[in-house]
Amino acid sequence: MAFLETWPIFVPVEAPVRSSTEAVTTWVAARWTAIASCTIVVSVIGYVQAVNLASWPTLANDDEGTYMARAWAVQTGRGAHHSLANYTYWYDHAPLGWIQLVPWTWLTDAYRAGGEADIAGRRIMVGYALVSTLLVYIIARRLGCSKPVSLAAMALFGLSPVSVDYLHQIFLDCIGLPWILAAFALALSPKRHLWAFAASGACFAVAVLSKETYLLWAPALVYQVWQRADRRTRAMCLVAFSSVAAALLAVYPLYALLKGELFPGRGHVSLIGAIEWQLASRSSSGSAFSAASDAHAKVLGWYHDDRWLVGGGILALIPAAATRRLRPVAAGVLVPALYVMHGGYLPAMYVIGVLAFEALIIACSAQTLWRLDPLGRIATALRQSAVTGRVLGLRMRSHVRLSLAISWGRLAWRALLLAVLVPLSAEVVPAWGTADSATTYDVNTALFQSEQWVEQHVPKTDPVLVDANVWIDLVDDGAAPSKVVWFWELSADPDVGRRYPEGWRQMDYIVVTNTIRVNLLSEYSSVASVAQAAAHSTLVVRFGTGTNFVEIRRIHPYSRTTSNPPWWLPGYGKLRPPTSGPEKGEQL
């Protein structure tokens, strides 16, 4: 029978009128324990995430500076061709990630002169992290977990060393994370309202437009909508979810179409060209199962950071798959994990999305096991069977003894579970404590010192070759965007080519950070001109030691290859630090 056949008449019912303050008070009063306990856990997570965020982890990755620079371009309108990025936007990622940072960067004045934009951005990301952890709590509750278990899920996710490493970095994955979690929370709406599913579709679209990898969560989310929706309205809920998501996702290709940049062509970037590059040309990280692959190294890295959550989440797939209610969320771990095994380009921050869902299925599986009570069931079964009941005397004597046997059974089961959990947490908590205390290290001072040095010593008219982290700070402090050149774009962006037809020969300085050195090693062909610049340069000043040292070098365009190329430059030196040489901060 169709849904509407059972809809006979509408009888207007007078709803009780309540004032809005009254409504809020009732809402809070009904949830004050949850609000109080969430506040405590969120504060702890917030502290761990926020403490020392300027100095850990290292700004060795160019991504953070890139997205801050792009948000700057959107906020100030000083991007290339008033576009979505500081250099020509070439559809490498959907733009909603950094666009949604703009209100926050504007509110917090993230680009003020003298400040470090990346650090301001990381503070915003702590906010994103806390919203994500809160959503983990809400999802756990909506999956039927008790409040303590839901709080544990939240703490598992928020305090894992991997989260502490990644979650407050300005990565698109971390920006998209609250959206994909909100999509799940809405798909789990207890009232199963049509508009909740539509809103879930909208959140999913925002997540994907923030970071495309969240597309991998589509099967899990559709499954969740299908499972949660009422049988009678299921079809309409699925249509609402998918059509809203599709309509919002369509904005991205339509934007490209409007700009005439959908299809590849001569002399302009294109969306389809970028997708082809991502799928086909970009070097695959290989399968996680082959020991030599990059993916293998990354998976090992995550596992090294936190084997309990990363590995435990995979193990929890088994009990989660056995529980009907948990299957969609388990699919949210399984599908992305299969992608890692299949191979393809694997960014390191990919783990953060999976991690939230791993924390969820671990907590929910624990909750299921806790409530399982197999011994009590056995006792009940024994009682119900006539023979065993008589033999054990359970049936013949009083019911008191019987119920005692049942509750003893439950107690024994829970004691057994605790006997596993307590030693496990005695292992995990100190391990996490040690790993999280790594956050007290200071690895970014050299970078900030070098930025100051450039501002004080390099004339504003001299073109400087830099990485994205340095780029945004120099521009914030008044350098012309045309005089500070992001090393990636030296030979990639046609605008830079027009401004500096002779390429690296027109650069005066290069600020060599670890980012540049790593990319010279791994992506040599794309940044060959940067290597040329470095080869024709002499060291002016060096800051820091270890891997995070920064060199500021003067470029001598028309000299021959210098007799003394930097030791870290592939193809010239021996890639081994000299045993003696200028020390930290020493000016030559």
Added chain:
Amino acid sequence: MLSSLEFAAYGFAAFGLFVISASTLRWMLHAWRGPTATQGNVNSAELLQHEPRFSFSLIVPARHEERVLGATLWRLQAIDHPSFEVVVVVGHDDDETRQVAEAVAMRCGNVRVVVDRSWPKSKPRALNTGLAQCDGEIVGVFDAEDDVSLDVLRQVDGVLWRTGADVVQAGVQLVTPHSSWFALRNCVEYFLWFHSRLHAHATHGFFPLGGNTVFVRRSVLEAAGGWDGDCLAEDCELGIRLASLGARMAVSCDSHLSTREETPESLRAFVRQRTRWNQGYLQAFRKGYWLRLPTKRQILLAGYMLAFPMLQALSAILIPLAIFMMLWVRLPLLLGLLGLVPALTSAVVVAAETMALRELRRTYHLNVRTFDYVRFVLTTIPFQLVLVLAAARATWREMIGERGWEKTAHAGAHLQPTAFTASEV
């Protein structure tokens, strides 16, 4: 570069179009808004258990309906209810229809024929003539081509008793999805209107009534002065007027009890019917009874509802125009993106309508095949253009003061062959 004024105008237009699409979406999906949407409603099986309490007079205005009237009256007189009469109103200039009506009246004690001598002829005038001859406590309206459920009166009786309502609108459904290219869309339109949208409107205490299967307490109807003889959408106008006078309105749509109708037989007939409705809505808007509704919210909503056919037509022109301009005229990027918002909302509306077609098929057991879904989606834009044509025609006729009644002809394609057909008379 556009001036900021043009920019604001464009943004305002885009926002307006978005509001039209979004409100369409919200109202058409009201019935599916949640699994508990039907909670608190009374089950029709339960209603049928009630002992009937009211007496009914069913007015059937008929004009040039000799082909279908016989079957309709034969079915109406057989309705399962202890106390009702059928009042057939025929024009003094329409002998063929009158003969059919009198033939039935001769055989059935509860059918009476009333001759309407008013001029010019219109449905509301015929209804008023019929009303003067009614004896029942409740006055119902049926059209000459309606395929009526035999349980409808007992159900309405129960609704009136349970809710204390003064006005009850029961369901009407078009059931001939294959009679023309636009029939499928027309059927879904009716389905969404009666099964979802009316309920959404009813939560605010008022809605425009439909043309038939409407039941009003005779005392209320006489106090309000009956139908407006000059209005082309007398049903809609009556609903708003009664609500503004404080009448309590209820909706009752059960697929088993809905009145089944056929779609207009040709595009020409369809455009005429729509023109009449749109013009009637315009007349009701201009008449201004909606301004007397009790709350501000109701007034805003009623004004929007009466203007809706026109706004819908406007958006049907502007959205394709915006897409055309985006792609070929090369608007500034931001304006182009603004124009996308209503267009994408409309795309969601089409997706939801397609799913509503599936629900319609399951609710009324209509024969709808996979290809029909494709046809349904493909006819979206042509159908909208027909609505635009009707809206434009209605506006034009209202402007030049052309307010004649363009009648919809009926072939009787939806009726089952019965023992009593027109040829037998």
